[in-house]
Structure formats: C-alpha cells, structure tokens
Amino acid sequence: MARRGLAAEAAGTAVSPSRTVTLRISRENPADARGGERGFSVHKVPVEKWTTVLDAILDVKKHIDHSVAVRYSCRQATCGSCGMLINGRPRLACFTKIDELGADTVTVEPMKNFPVVRDLVVGFERLFEAHRGVKPYVVGAGGSGGPPGAAEAAPQTPEELERFVQFSACIKCGLCNSACPTMATDSSFVGPQALAQAYRYVADSRDKGREERLKIIDESHGIWRCHFAGSCSQVCPKGVDPAMGIQLLRGYLLGFRK
Amino acid sequence: MPGSGAAGGEGGAGRRNMGGIKGMADPRGYGIERVAYWLMRLSGLGLLAYFVAHIYETSNILRGRAGWDEMLATTQTTEGHVLLAVVIGMCVFHTANGVRLMLGHGGLGVGRPARPDYPYAPLSQGARHKIGIYSSIVLAAAASMYGLAVMFGEVH
Numbered sequence: 001m002a003r004r005g006l007a008a009e010a011a012g013t014a015v016s017p018s019r020t021v022t023l024r025i026s027r028e029n030p031a032d033a034r035g036g037e038r039g040f041s042v043h044k045v046p047v048e049k050w051t052t053v054l055d056a057i058l059d060v061k062k063h064i065d066h067s068v069a070v071r072y073s074c075r076q077a078t079c080g081s082c083g084m085l086i087n088g089r090p091r092l093a094c095f096t097k098i099d100e101l102g103a104d105t106v107t108v109e110p111m112k113n114f115p116v117v118r119d120l121v122v123g124f125e126r127l128f129e130a131h132r133g134v135k136p137y138v139v140g141a142g143g144s145g146g147p148p149g150a151a152e153a154a155p156q157t158p159e160e161l162e163r164f165v166q167f168s169a170c171i172k173c174g175l176c177n178s179a180c181p182t183m184a185t186d187s188s189f190v191g192p193q194a195l196a197q198a199y200r201y202v203a204d205s206r207d208k209g210r211e212e213r214l215k216i217i218d219e220s221h222g223i224w225r226c227h228f229a230g231s232c233s234q235v236c237p238k239g240v241d242p243a244m245g246i247q248l249l250r251g252y253l254l255g256f257r258k
Numbered sequence: 259m260p261g262s263g264a265a266g267g268e269g270g271a272g273r274r275n276m277g278g279i280k281g282m283a284d285p286r287g288y289g290i291e292r293v294a295y296w297l298m299r300l301s302g303l304g305l306l307a308y309f310v311a312h313i314y315e316t317s318n319i320l321r322g323r324a325g326w327d328e329m330l331a332t333t334q335t336t337e338g339h340v341l342l343a344v345v346i347g348m349c350v351f352h353t354a355n356g357v358r359l360m361l362g363h364g365g366l367g368v369g370r371p372a373r374p375d376y377p378y379a380p381l382s383q384g385a386r387h388k389i390g391i392y393s394s395i396v397l398a399a400a401a402s403m404y405g406l407a408v409m410f411g412e413v414h
Binding site: 028030088089110111112113114115116122162163164165166167169179181182183184185187203227228229230231233234235236237238239240241243244245247248249250251252254256257 | 273274275276277278279280281282283287288289291292294295298359362363364365366368369371372373374375376378380381382383387
C-alpha cells in the first residue's frame with residue numbers, strides 16, 4: 001500500500017516529536033468479497049519517549065486511515081485486548097513503548113495461532129473455549145456443580161494463597177498461546193493459557209475438583225503436548241509464568257506432587 | 259476437551275493464521291530455551307534417521323563377509339566420520355537436555371510460585387535450566403570433537 005504522512009489536521013496538535021518511525025500495519029479483511037488479500041499499510045508517525053505502539057496505531061487511525069481495525073480498551077495492560085505481533089514477537093500494544101524496541105521500523109501483525117477477524121483483530125473463541133473447558137472456578141465439596149456457596153467458604157493461609165496467586169493474574173490476552181510452538185502446528189492443543197489456569201485451581205486449597213480437572217487435561221492434545229519451550233512465560237505481560245504452572249501441574253499427574 | 263481449532267470466531271473470523279511448521283521450527287526471538295527446544299527436535303529427528311540408516315547398514319551382514327566389508331568401507335571416509343561426529347553430538351545433547359526436560363516436566367527445578375515483580379523474569383527459565391541447556395551444548399560439542407579426534411587418529 002502507499003506510503004502516507006500525517007494528515008493536515010495533525011499539524012494543529014501541540015507535539016514536539018523527538019523522532020519519527022515507520023509503522024507498518026498488517027491489513028486484511030477476510031470478510032471482503034475480494035478474498036481478503038493481505039498487505040501492509042506504511043505510515044510515518046512521530047514518537048516521543050512515552051509513545052506506545054497502541055498510541056501510534058491510534059494516531060494513524062485518527063489522522064490518516066480510519067479503517068484500521070484494532071481492539072483495545074484499558075490502555076494499561078489490564079484488559080488483555082491489544083495483543084499483537086510487534087516486530088515478530090507477541091506483545092501488548094499498550095504495554096510496549098516504541099522507544100524500547102530500538103528500531104526505526106515497527107511492524108504490527110495479528111497474533112499467530114488465532115483466526116484473523118480483520119487487520120490486527122483476532123478471534124478468541126478457541127482460547128475461551130479451552131479456558132472454560134478446564135473449569136476455571138473453585139469447585140465446591142458438592143462436586144462439579146460450580147463454585148462453592150458462601151456456606152462452603154474456607155479459610156486459607158497466606159502460604160496456601162502463594163501457591164496459586166501468581167497464576168490468578170492472567171488477563172487472557174492470548175500472548176502465550178501465540179508464542180507457543182506447539183500451538184503453531186496443533187490446532188487441538190489446549191494451550192498454555194488454559195493449562196496454567198488449570199494449575200491455578202488445582203493448587204487452590206479450597207478446590208475439590210482436582211481429580212476431575214486433571215482428568216480433563218490428561219489427554220493427547222492436553223498437557224502432554226507441552227514440550228517446555230518456555231516461550232509462553234517469556235511473553236506474558238503479567239509475569240504469570242504459564243510454563244512453570246504447566247510443569248507443576250504435570251508433577252501432580254506424575255505423582256511427584258500431592 | 260480441546261479447542262475447536264476451527265477458523266470460525268468472532269464476527270466471522272477467517273484465515274486461521276497458524277504459525278505452522280515455520281512458527282514451530284523458528285528458534286529465533288525467544289531466548290536459549292527456544293533454541294534448546296529446536297535442537298531437541300532436530301537431534302531427535304536426526305537420531306531417528308541414524309537409527310534407520312544404522313539398521314540398513316547392519317543388515318548388510320546378510321550379504322556375507324564381502325558385503326559387510328564393502329558397507330564398512332563406505333563409512334570409513336571423511337564424510338562418514340564427520341557424519342558420525344554429528345551423530346555423537348546429537349546423541350549427547352539429546353540425552354543431557356532430555357534429563358533436564360524430564361526433571362522439569364516433573365515440576366523439579368522450575369521454581370516456586372511467587373507474586374511476580376516487574377519486569378517479570380520467569381522463574382521457570384531460571385539459571386538452573388539455562389546452565390542445563392548450555393552444559394548440554396558444551397558436552398555435545400566436546401563429545402563430537404573427541405569423536406573426530408578418535409576417528410581421524412589423533413587419539414588412540
């Protein structure tokens with residue numbers, strides 16, 4: 001696509017860009033009757049030290065091309081909406097400053113291993129389905145009927161809390177699934193996000209659904225497909241460390257952990 | 259319980275956008291752990307190929323002494339020795355890294371859950387595992403070099 005600069009209306013804004021970078025945005029629309037041809041739109045954008053990739057994309061969307069599709073909400077790495085490939089690595093656009101990339105060209109693409117809805121927006125159906133599949137809630141003493149009622153609430157020591165609290169920070173952004181090499185070839189793999197969440201509840205002292213949950217993930221496209229490449233943990237923007245959770249979970253299945 | 263794997267998604271999502279073999283096999287961008295993953299797979303495939311070739315090689319004994327000697331002669335070349343040195347390296351790396359992985363898969367040496375602090379360095383990729391990976395690579399290189407030295411007659 002054509003290289004374009006900032007539109008005239010941008011000249012009125014009080015900015016003093018310290019430098020300019022080239023922003024390449026992946027463009028495609030699978031719903032397009034012409035077959036959803038892929039390409040990149042290339043833009044020169046001014047950046048400051050604090051400019052995030054999301055800021056730059058929204059700058060383009062506001063001043064140059066309104067049709068750029070991007071999903072975002074909180075702008076503070078809490079909602080997990082703006083995950084995308086930034087210079088080839090899965091990151092949150094709102095949590096990635098252009099300055100820290102150390103590159104004059106920033107390429108943004110939709111996350112791998114997710115179906116593309118349009119441009120930078122991907123479908124999360126599979127991730128949420130896998131997440132729901134591991135019963136992401138504390139199962140009460142009554143079995144798999146759902147979360148415990150108030151009467152079943154059980155006290156928990158700080159030590160018991162520490163065993164899983166790290167994994168409850170997951171924002172379901174999907175970066176781990178995008179970085180996972182197994183997910184790249186196995187469309188049925190549960191994925192690091194769901195497996196880490198399975199550990200989060202298995203390790204919860206209040207949970208009574210451990211056996212049921214372990215049975216769910218103990219299958220050929222379940223936990224055994226993880227080969228501990230660790231990429232999921234390296235891209236997690238919240239420090240969840242899914243790789244650790246998965247290996248600890250496997251310890252339960254192998255009988256190393258009780 | 260697997261995900262659907264279907265292309266369908268929100269608002270009629272289209273292209274599946276799977277990383278594919280390229281996404282799986284590309285070792286770049288995720289540190290030494292991803293390189294180890296790549297080497298592990300590569301060495302596994304290499305050893306499988308060697309296993310098949312080795313069965314073919316030893317089956318030549320059915321051709322009698324002459325056939326056996328003829329096959330052995332083809333392996334006693336510079337190319338054959340280099341190939342065997344690569345096999346030795348693959349074997350050592352696959353074994354040493356395999357031990358690291360087996361321990362990791364059992365939840366050993368992957369750290370203990372704790373409240374993460376920015377910049378969120380993952381504990382499961384800690385020094386113990388990095389040392390394990392680098393040691394496997396160094397051991398494999400050393401074994402290959404020793405094998406080369408023996409095969410080319412520098413060491414007896």
